[in-house]
Amino acid sequence: MSEHEGGRGRPPFPTAGHRQSLRAPALRPGDVVGVVAPAGPVDREALGRGLRLLEEWGLRPVPGDSVHASRGYLAGPDAVRAADVNRFLRDPGVKAVVAARGGYGTLRILGSLDLAVLRRQPKILAGFSDLTALLLAAWEEVGLVTFHGPMLEVRDPSGMPAYNREGLRRALFGEAFPGEIPWPDAPDAPQPVTIRPGVARGRLVGGNLEVFTRLVGTPWHPRTAGAILVLEDVDEAPYRVDRMLVHLRLAGLLDRVAGVVFGDSPSCMTAPAGRPSLTLLEVLEDHLAPLGVPVLYGFPCGHSRYRATLPIGAMAELDAGAGRLRVLEPATAPAGA
Amino acid sequence: MSEHEGGRGRPPFPTAGHRQSLRAPALRPGDVVGVVAPAGPVDREALGRGLRLLEEWGLRPVPGDSVHASRGYLAGPDAVRAADVNRFLRDPGVKAVVAARGGYGTLRILGSLDLAVLRRQPKILAGFSDLTALLLAAWEEVGLVTFHGPMLEVRDPSGMPAYNREGLRRALFGEAFPGEIPWPDAPDAPQPVTIRPGVARGRLVGGNLEVFTRLVGTPWHPRTAGAILVLEDVDEAPYRVDRMLVHLRLAGLLDRVAGVVFGDSPSCMTAPAGRPSLTLLEVLEDHLAPLGVPVLYGFPCGHSRYRATLPIGAMAELDAGAGRLRVLEPATAPAGA
Numbered sequence: 001m002s003e004h005e006g007g008r009g010r011p012p013f014p015t016a017g018h019r020q021s022l023r024a025p026a027l028r029p030g031d032v033v034g035v036v037a038p039a040g041p042v043d044r045e046a047l048g049r050g051l052r053l054l055e056e057w058g059l060r061p062v063p064g065d066s067v068h069a070s071r072g073y074l075a076g077p078d079a080v081r082a083a084d085v086n087r088f089l090r091d092p093g094v095k096a097v098v099a100a101r102g103g104y105g106t107l108r109i110l111g112s113l114d115l116a117v118l119r120r121q122p123k124i125l126a127g128f129s130d131l132t133a134l135l136l137a138a139w140e141e142v143g144l145v146t147f148h149g150p151m152l153e154v155r156d157p158s159g160m161p162a163y164n165r166e167g168l169r170r171a172l173f174g175e176a177f178p179g180e181i182p183w184p185d186a187p188d189a190p191q192p193v194t195i196r197p198g199v200a201r202g203r204l205v206g207g208n209l210e211v212f213t214r215l216v217g218t219p220w221h222p223r224t225a226g227a228i229l230v231l232e233d234v235d236e237a238p239y240r241v242d243r244m245l246v247h248l249r250l251a252g253l254l255d256r257v258a259g260v261v262f263g264d265s266p267s268c269m270t271a272p273a274g275r276p277s278l279t280l281l282e283v284l285e286d287h288l289a290p291l292g293v294p295v296l297y298g299f300p301c302g303h304s305r306y307r308a309t310l311p312i313g314a315m316a317e318l319d320a321g322a323g324r325l326r327v328l329e330p331a332t333a334p335a336g337a
Numbered sequence: 338m339s340e341h342e343g344g345r346g347r348p349p350f351p352t353a354g355h356r357q358s359l360r361a362p363a364l365r366p367g368d369v370v371g372v373v374a375p376a377g378p379v380d381r382e383a384l385g386r387g388l389r390l391l392e393e394w395g396l397r398p399v400p401g402d403s404v405h406a407s408r409g410y411l412a413g414p415d416a417v418r419a420a421d422v423n424r425f426l427r428d429p430g431v432k433a434v435v436a437a438r439g440g441y442g443t444l445r446i447l448g449s450l451d452l453a454v455l456r457r458q459p460k461i462l463a464g465f466s467d468l469t470a471l472l473l474a475a476w477e478e479v480g481l482v483t484f485h486g487p488m489l490e491v492r493d494p495s496g497m498p499a500y501n502r503e504g505l506r507r508a509l510f511g512e513a514f515p516g517e518i519p520w521p522d523a524p525d526a527p528q529p530v531t532i533r534p535g536v537a538r539g540r541l542v543g544g545n546l547e548v549f550t551r552l553v554g555t556p557w558h559p560r561t562a563g564a565i566l567v568l569e570d571v572d573e574a575p576y577r578v579d580r581m582l583v584h585l586r587l588a589g590l591l592d593r594v595a596g597v598v599f600g601d602s603p604s605c606m607t608a609p610a611g612r613p614s615l616t617l618l619e620v621l622e623d624h625l626a627p628l629g630v631p632v633l634y635g636f637p638c639g640h641s642r643y644r645a646t647l648p649i650g651a652m653a654e655l656d657a658g659a660g661r662l663r664v665l666e667p668a669t670a671p672a673g674a
Binding site: 219275 | 378407408409410411440441444445447448547550551552553554555556557558575576579580583584587588608612613614615619
């Protein structure tokens with residue numbers, strides 16, 4: 001694959017597309033999946049729905065100790081949560097590590113995770129929101145393509161929406177990419193809002209905005225030059241989204257992005273009661289439109305009903321005018337590789 | 338003054354005490370004070386109380402255009418807010434720049450501020466909370482000692498509490514430092530909580546925690562080695578304080594601090610309704626006690642009724658067991674210097 005896609009002129013430092021990426025083997029029926037809770041405590045009944053889903057797909061989910069543990073807003077002590085992840089990362093019999101839920105806590109254990117083991121034994125990592133820390137760290141540290149998408153704690157008794165389920169299944173089994181990430185075909189699907197039209201190519205880098213900003217200045221400082229930045233957030237008032245985008249700008253992380261996809265984030269549209277505010281779209285226009293690159297709001301990859309599975313680190317093409325996002329390459333190696 | 342106070346062994350990079358600091362001349366009656374609103378929109382009546390206070394002290398407050406402007410949660414467009422600050426920074430007839438209020442917005446204009454002019458013309462900068470961005474940037478960029486303390490929008494019709502008023506007045510007029518920063522002598526004063534006892538010396542570096550973390554990885558990346566870190570926050574649930582402290586830890590900013598003062602932050606003690614949580618004190622114990630340095634919680638420098646004026650950049654001594662914070666040197670040059 002070519003390098004530096006989406007770059008404007010020659011970048012003064014390595015772009016997000018500068019290295020050979022690692023791909024984990026796609027799953028096949030019979031594979032063991034380690035289920036972890038590096039962040040918040042997990043509801044057992046809701047997790048049962050996600051485990052049954054994996055079983056329906058012919059997979060063999062193995063929950064770690066952390067999915068039954070709790071300490072305040074954490075799924076047990078840091079040592080328990082970290083040991084779970086490390087055990088599954090190191091076990092050659094485990095083919096994927098999938099998170100039960102987010103919340104908060106992955107950052108606390110990030111420095112204790114044995115991500116280096118993924119270099120010789122790449123395996124699928126999947127999670128959402130708080131798990132952005134794990135996914136981005138794996139991308140920055142070893143170049144592994146990971147998956148930002150639905151998790152296994154399924155609170156809705158009617159199960160995971162078909163859109164989310166099929167996106168995750170196809171990604172895990174290596175069927176989704178290359179290919180377009182479709183919008184949900186549903187009356188309550190989010191609508192694309194073009195902040196700035198245009199077409200861009202670059203690697204998908206990002207996840208939850210708040211967690212993403214917490215990697216700035218750390219050993220996993222995200223490299224965004226040449227990348228299509230994918231962001232979303234939940235329950236953050238517009239002024240907070242503003243502050244986070246300004247942080248990224250001041251840290252130079254918006255300077256050379258190829259494009260931006262901001263996921264559907266309805267809960268970020270509301271200001272604290274009675275206080276004057278800019279709207280979320282005004283915030284995005286203030287900070288992203290001046291970048292001069294394609295910017296799309298509303299993609300179904302946020303904290304709302306529809307959640308696409310995004311291959312973080314994979315090359316993609318964004319058409320912000322048409323509201324289309326297409327992954328240009330496989331995100332997994334052949335199953336059993 | 339001696340260098341590297343509070344350091345443990347030889348630091349691998351410059352400590353917060355590595356440079357000659359700049360001190361602005363203390364104020365004297367008749368001096369002009371520029372009043373700015375780099376963040377949120379200002380209530381005119383409440384600001385009137387603060388302006389009258391300055392006049393009672395014999396000062397001549399001059400409000401900038403931004404104190405009458407508004408755009409959503411901002412005191413007018415970025416250009417207006419930045420022009421106000423720059424005009425007062427550059428005008429040799431203006432002896433201090435004091436903020437009307439915080440909120441959010443200083444970070445948006447930080448890159449547009451002419452802080453370099455302070456090198457040849459140091460002047461008092463004072464503000465709180467969101468203004469941490471301005472104060473820390475002035476400290477990092479030119480080494481100016483600034484003041485984190487009460488602001489001029491006084492919402493309480495009965496005026497600014499005497500503790501806050503006297504602390505600010507004495508700091509501006511060069512009467513407070515060197516000297517101990519007292520606790521309020523009042524029944525509703527916060528109580529000191531010793532997270533880890535001990536005595537430490539270092540420069541005071543910090544302010545609002547959230548804003549402080551937004552400088553990580555930027556051109557104003559805070560240098561904290563050898564420093565007494567002063568932090569506080571408002572309306573941040575314990576898990577958010579946790580995340581911010583982990584961010585600082587992952588970015589290496591807790592590695593070599595000499596001590597930590599966490600200001601009284603009662604609104605950060607409450608978790609979202611119905612959700613399990615660690616307490617704020619558990620969060621501080623998790624992340625600050627293992628540093629092996631003195632740590633004090635509850636100092637009257639947070640978003641509660643009593644707000645001390647802290648000279649950011651000045652050498653201080655913390656006795657975390659006794660709950661005492663003493664500034665060891667002047668924070669201003671002689672008036673008229």
